[in-house]
Amino acid sequence: MQRRTMLRQAALTMAAFTLSRDLFAREAFNDPGPLPVEEMIRLGSNENPHGPSPLARKAMMDAVNTSNRYPWSTTSALIDKIAGMYGLKAENVVIGAGSSELLGLTAVLAALQKGNAVIPDPSFRLWVPAARNLGLEMRTVPLNQAKQIDLAAMKGKTDTQTRLIYICNPNNPTGTVIPAPELEAYIRQIPASCIVLLDEAYTEFSNEPSLARLVNECPNLVVAKTFSKMYALAGGRVGFALAHPQTIEKLKNLQPWANAGAGAVSLAGALASLGDEEFVRFCKKENTAARAVFCAALDKAGMTYIPSVTSFVYFNTAGYGRDVKALLESHNITGVRSFEEGSTWRRLSVGTVAEMEKVAAVLKS
Incomplete structure (x- = not known):
């Protein structure tokens, strides 16, 4: 029974890859973690929020x-x-x-x-x-x-x-x-x-x-x-x-x-x-879009940041007037990290577009 369920999940994942971008992001790459973790938006370790590619998932289940x-x-x-x-x-x-x-x-x-x-x-x-x-x-x-x-x-x-x-x-x-x-x-x-x-x-x-x-x-x-x-x-x-x-x-x-x-x-x-080039293109495009959402939110909040080419952004919380880490964590968004002792600079990973829109909404509030 478990094997039939796994095969069915693999088939659904492969099918989702051919649908629209929004459905692709929503269905094919949902975080399979336990419920308490699913309720959190985790942006602390520069992880790809979309999960492994459909081809990788199938290969791993077969392996x-x-x-x-x-x-x-x-x-x-x-x-x-x-x-x-x-x-x-x-x-x-x-x-x-x-x-x-x-x-x-x-x-x-x-x-x-x-x-x-x-x-x-x-x-x-x-x-x-x-x-x-x-x-x-x-x-x-x-x-x-x-x-x-x-x-x-x-x-x-x-x-x-x-x-x-x-x-x-x-x-x-x-x-x-x-x-x-x-x-x-x-x-x-x-x-x-x-x-x-x-x-x-x-x-x-x-x-x-x-x-x-x-x-x-x-x-x-x-x-x-x-x-x-x-x-x-x-x-x-x-x-x-x-x-x-x-x-x-x-x-x-x-x-x-x-x-x-x-x-x-x-x-x-x-x-x-390595054989799933479409997935790589999708992730790079989505990361660019989600990063832009976050950077726009930082602009509106009056926080400066370093232009990034990666899946994270380094930004300065000085002048914001609130503890960004505590504020986001109060809305179940984790991951704000400090890398310089005594500094107001922080790093946050880039999640999905929807996740970064939630971050933007919290910073605006």
């Missing part, structure tokens, strides 16, 4: 039936697909449990050489504790006045003992992006003894290209990417890193076995996601 077996073939197929997308080879790719695992492994690899890491502040820092615990000194570089990563200042913090330079582009939490030509020029001047860890978790939301094409020319470059954001598999925990084959081998040697992190069901979903 449950064979998840008693190790997913060797699915892993290989996913690696080949990723390599082809970026004009690389299978030996340029390693799979992990989300990009967070691979960010951490890259930081550990750098820490084993002893020295320091140069990182912008604020930026994504989940990987930092593991590297610091292994003795890697963290040198933070404040963003410039426009809340952009200051490459010149980062260069000034770099010395012969720098083993890792971390750049999140577009940057989390500010949503700013470094143009590809400028970032490429910076990467090319970094000594081979220093790993450049480029976190491209949100590239798909922007119009900037990935710099993965550089990994064979720049053996010290590691590009980390994820299925958590655009592809809506945050709970599936699938990510990948692109690098020179020698660097990939070093990262694999830090795993229990090569590409060990992701499970069969998640891998199947990730592979199917």
Whole structure:
């Protein structure tokens, strides 16, 4: 009975994808969480509010039936697909449990050489504790006045003992992006003894290209990417890193076995996601529309913000006169977060258009 129900749900999901945009958003991508969570609007972790693509959902349900077996073939197929997308080879790719695992492994690899890491502040820092615990000194570089990563200042913090330079582009939490030509020029001047860890978790939301094409020319470059954001598999925990084959081998040697992190069901979903280009176009279009709704609400509320190319917005609550976090939470909207101590700047993820309209209504009230 349960299997018949699951198959029926899959069929309904696939059918919904062909309908109008509003019905598509309403039926195909509803959050399947428990009732108490459904009553909340969760905007704290930059999750894709539309859920996995229809093709990914079907692939994952099918994969449950064979998840008693190790997913060797699915892993290989996913690696080949990723390599082809970026004009690389299978030996340029390693799979992990989300990009967070691979960010951490890259930081550990750098820490084993002893020295320091140069990182912008604020930026994504989940990987930092593991590297610091292994003795890697963290040198933070404040963003410039426009809340952009200051490459010149980062260069000034770099010395012969720098083993890792971390750049999140577009940057989390500010949503700013470094143009590809400028970032490429910076990467090319970094000594081979220093790993450049480029976190491209949100590239798909922007119009900037990935710099993965550089990994064979720049053996010290590691590009980390994820299925958590655009592809809506945050709970599936699938990510990948692109690098020179020698660097990939070093990262694999830090795993229990090569590409060990992701499970069969998640891998199947990730592979199917890469074939669902219509879903990606839909999510990018909806994110742009929903972000515009929120930015318009910030304008009306008199709050400044950083123009974003991502699925979140960094905004300044100074002068609003109310506690934005408490106000939204009183209306069951969670997710306002602070990333700078003593600052009035906050980040909020972008949900659906309907969710951001609710946010706008609360801010207006």
